Amino acid sequence: xxxxxxxxxxxxxxxxxxxxxxxxxxxxxxxxxxxxxxxxxxxxxxxxxxxxxxxxxxxxxxxxxxxxxxxxxxxxxxxxxxxxxxxxxxxxxxxxxxxxxxxxxxxxxxxxxxxxxxxxxxxxxxxxxxxxxxxxxxxxxxxxxxxxxxxxxxxxxxxxxxxxxxxxxxxxxxxxxxxxxxxxxxxxxxxxxxxxxxxxxxxxxxxxxxxxxxxxxxxxxxxxxxxxxxxxxxxxxxxxxxxxxxxxxxxxxxxxxxxxxxxxxxxxxxxxxxxxxxxxxxxxxxxxxxxxxxxxxxxxxxxxxxxxxxxxxxx
Amino acid sequence: xxxxxxxxxxxxxxxxxxxxxxxxxxxxxxxxxxxxxxxxxxxxxxxxxxxxxxxxxxxxxxxxxxxxxxxxxxxxxxxxxxxxxxxxxxxxxxxxxxxxxxxxxxxxxxxxxxxxxxxxxxxxxxxxxxxxxxxxxxxxxxxxxxxxxxxxxxxxxxxxxxxxxxxxxxxxxxxxxxxxxxxxxxxxxxxxxxxxxxxxxxxxxxxxxxxxxxxxxxxxxxxxxxxxxxxxxxxxxxxxxxxxxxxxxxxxxxxxxxxxxxxxxxxxxxxxxxxxxxxxxxx
Numbered sequence: 112x113x114x115x116x117x118x119x120x121x122x123x124x125x126x127x128x129x130x131x132x133x134x135x136x137x138x139x140x141x142x143x144x145x146x147x148x149x150x151x152x153x154x155x156x157x158x159x160x161x162x163x164x165x166x167x168x169x170x171x172x173x174x175x176x177x178x179x180x181x182x183x184x185x186x187x188x189x190x191x192x193x194x195x196x197x198x199x200x201x202x203x204x205x206x207x208x209x210x211x212x213x214x215x216x217x218x219x220x221x222x223x224x225x226x227x228x229x230x231x232x233x234x235x236x237x238x239x240x241x242x243x244x245x246x247x248x249x250x251x252x253x254x255x256x257x258x259x260x261x262x263x264x265x266x267x268x269x270x271x272x273x274x275x276x277x278x279x280x281x282x283x284x285x286x287x288x289x290x291x292x293x294x295x296x297x298x299x300x301x302x303x304x305x306x307x308x309x310x311x312x313x314x315x316x317x318x319x320x321x322x323x324x325x326x327x328x329x330x331x332x333x334x335x336x337x338x339x340x341x342x343x344x345x346x347x348x349x350x351x352x353x354x355x356x357x358x359x360x361x362x363x364x365x366x367x368x369x370x371x372x373x374x375x376x377x378x379x380x381x382x383x384x385x386x387x388x389x390x391x392x393x394x395x396x397x398x399x400x401x402x403x404x405x406x407x408x409x410x411x412x413x414x415x416x417x418x419x420x421x422x423x424x425x426x
Numbered sequence: 427x428x429x430x431x432x433x434x435x436x437x438x439x440x441x442x443x444x445x446x447x448x449x450x451x452x453x454x455x456x457x458x459x460x461x462x463x464x465x466x467x468x469x470x471x472x473x474x475x476x477x478x479x480x481x482x483x484x485x486x487x488x489x490x491x492x493x494x495x496x497x498x499x500x501x502x503x504x505x506x507x508x509x510x511x512x513x514x515x516x517x518x519x520x521x522x523x524x525x526x527x528x529x530x531x532x533x534x535x536x537x538x539x540x541x542x543x544x545x546x547x548x549x550x551x552x553x554x555x556x557x558x559x560x561x562x563x564x565x566x567x568x569x570x571x572x573x574x575x576x577x578x579x580x581x582x583x584x585x586x587x588x589x590x591x592x593x594x595x596x597x598x599x600x601x602x603x604x605x606x607x608x609x610x611x612x613x614x615x616x617x618x619x620x621x622x623x624x625x626x627x628x629x630x631x632x633x634x635x636x637x638x639x640x641x642x643x644x645x646x647x648x649x650x651x652x653x654x655x656x657x658x659x660x661x662x663x664x665x666x667x668x669x670x671x672x673x674x675x676x677x678x679x680x681x682x683x684x685x686x687x688x689x690x691x692x693x694x695x696x697x698x699x700x701x702x703x704x705x706x707x708x709x
Contacts, residue, residue, distance in 0.1 A: 137604060137605045143513060145517060145523075147516075148514055148517035148518065148522070148523060148531055150514060151576075158545070161549055162548070217442075217443035218440065221440035225437065226444070234448065237447070239692070243629070243688060243692055244455075245685075246634075247632070247634050247681070247684070248458055248681050248684065248685055256453070290447060319437075324436075345540075349542070350542060355663065375635070378548060399548035402542055403545050406537075406542060410540045
């Protein structure tokens with residue numbers, strides 16, 4: 112298939128010294144590299160198998176449907192209702208995406224279409240920096256800034272009362288974390304568009320904004336859409352920020368200002384002390400498996416939607 | 427609203443969003459530097475003092491254990507993840523695998539890339555329980571390496587992809603083997619590869635969810651690879667809401683150290699990428 116192999120096996124018999132050594136290195140390294148390629152698949156398989164195997168005890172004792180719809184979470188009494196955490200996760204995800212997505216798309220449009228020269232470099236490197244800041248730091252800043260803001264100003268403004276820790280607080284901080292991530296993916300797909308699109312649209316008399324709205328956003332739509340879905344996955348699996356700011360209360364949240372629990376923060380808050388009880392441990396591993404499956408569905412959905420839209424919004 | 431008003435309105439909104447994001451970044455970095463700097467700069471020795479015996483209660487001593495724990499966990503993890511991810515990225519180039527194999531492996535890598543870090547933490551903890559070991563530094567290394575692997579593979583793959591085909595063709599044309607050609611390609615893509623390694627390091631040093639259950643959350647100096655250890659993000663997470671003001675202030679100081687380290691790594695990655703650009707053909 113490639114000429115080096117052919118040439119090599121020929122020379123191997125005649126000159127075993129230097130060339131032979133090169134070919135041995137080539138052979139050995141190719142085994143290693145093939146192994147490394149399969150490692151990705153093996154790692155994924157191993158993670159799924161381990162989590163499935165470890166969550167069998169809980170699934171065999173309690174029905175999965177019952178656990179997903181029961182609101183009663185009390186591991187000490189062997190009550191494993193995931194509903195509060197599931198609702199908390201959905202609240203946080205929907206709220207932070209609702210806040211983050213419009214800003215992310217507008218900022219991406221600014222970077223890709225409006226900003227020029229130095230300004231563009233500055234703004235996009237600021238966004239790279241924001242994306243690289245560890246989430247514990249956002250959690251800490253959330254404790255210092257967002258908690259008092261929500262408790263003293265936002266909740267009274269909505270006519271309710273809040274201690275500051277709660278779903279809204281987490282959503283605000285998560286929106287800040289996920290926005291730069293969505294921006295950089297969206298900017299990539301906007302910048303990949305050919306200039307002919309812009310020129311043609313401006314040439315038939317569209318304004319700059321009309322070009323962006325009806326041509327560019329549509330042509331880059333598949334990329335932007337999958338950026339949003341990947342953002343969903345990010346918020347969904349976020350652990351440290353919810354664990355720090357949500358208040359840790361396993362009851363069905365009545366309003367967004369209530370304290371609650373998300374699936375990942377449930378793992379963090381309950382794993383430490385209850386690790387010794389095998390059934391609780393199994394329940395929390397099941398939560399991990401749920402997270403993996405849902406994020407996998409998001410990724411898979413992102414891929415399918417992108418393929419579908421690419422065919423539909425062809426240019 | 428006519429089309430020009432609409433244009434002006436949305437142009438303004440786009441600018442405002444970008445400005446908002448920059449303002450938020452400045453707020454986050456500013457608050458961290460201010461709150462942390464106030465503690466850290468008045469007494470920088472907290473970062474190099476070992477913790478006292480009742481550290482979590484009275485905050486006696488400093489947080490050298492977390493600084494060392496971070497280094498001892500993230501440096502080996504980055505080395506392991508670099509080797510694995512670079513090998514995988516080389517494999518994903520067309521020389522060793524068919525297009526279809528690469529596509530399938532890329533799909534799995536994307537899933538791993540999107541997997542929440544807490545899942546890796548739970549996975550490694552499950553393995554620890556299964557083999558009957560105790561949470562320790564070495565498992566923290568494993569967890570962080572698994573977490574970094576898909577991130578760094580993506581960077582390395584992108585970098586190798588952007589290396590010009592001419593390099594590869596010239597190398598094969600001179601009769602080099604696939605492995606020798608791969609080495610030439612990696613060298614041509616070195617700026618991107620190095621930037622990827624540094625970004626992987628930065629992600630690893632900032633992550634708490636993977637090491638929370640695996641490294642052992644100790645409040646003493648790390649004793650060895652099989653002893654419990656802790657890292658800076660875990661320390662911040664555990665002490666940020668402490669009732670003791672001294673313990674809490676250490677969380678701020680640790681966040682100062684962490685954000686300075688991360689910012690320095692980003693700057694280093696940009697500088698090194700520029701420096702190694704001399705290896706890229708035509709650059």
